[in-house]
Amino acid sequence: MVLAAIAMRLVNTQFPALSNFTPVGAVALFGGAYFTDKWKAYIVPLAALVISDVIINYMYAGKFTFYSSSLYMYGCFMLMVLVGTFIKKVNIANVALASIVSVLIHWLVMDLPFVYGMPNTWANYGTLLVKAIYPFETNMLIADAMYSAILFGGFELAKSKYNVLRAERQLAL
DSSP, X not given: OHHHXXXXXXXXXXXXXXXXXXXXXXXXXXXXXXXXXXXXXXXXXXXXXXXXXXXXXXXXXXXXXXXTTHHHHHHHHHHHHHHHHTOOSOSHHHHHHHHHHHHHHHHHHHTOGGXXXXXXXXXXXXXXXXXXXIIIIHHHHHHHHHHHHHHHHHHHHHHHHOGGGOOOOOOOO
């Protein structure tokens, strides 16, 4: 999962129209919903983000560094893991709702003006929110829906065939 998420983030740097079209949000939701070792639910998306950020920043800045909003982004994805823990029954409606909530978290947090060093005003916040809708948050919503369908649907199908995959779920706290 980590390698697939890293690969998609790296591919997307070459195609700006695909910004935020990655499986990381779906991986976070999936981990929150299914991982019995909850620390792994947080580590998997975080590892994908940190490793790909190091590579991407080296490609663009020529050095191993993080950007000013990295911690906010990592926090968003950790909240997405938590959202995944609230999926009590895996079905299309619940996974779709969790995907929407995850994108809303990302949209509302990542577009706070102070994250980008802008004056903290409602006008700046509104401007950033509108600018982020397309392609960033639209792509994220489509990607979360698509990759969640693959991850959750594939795992539910596997669970129906292999009893060993049926485990108790807990909150990732």
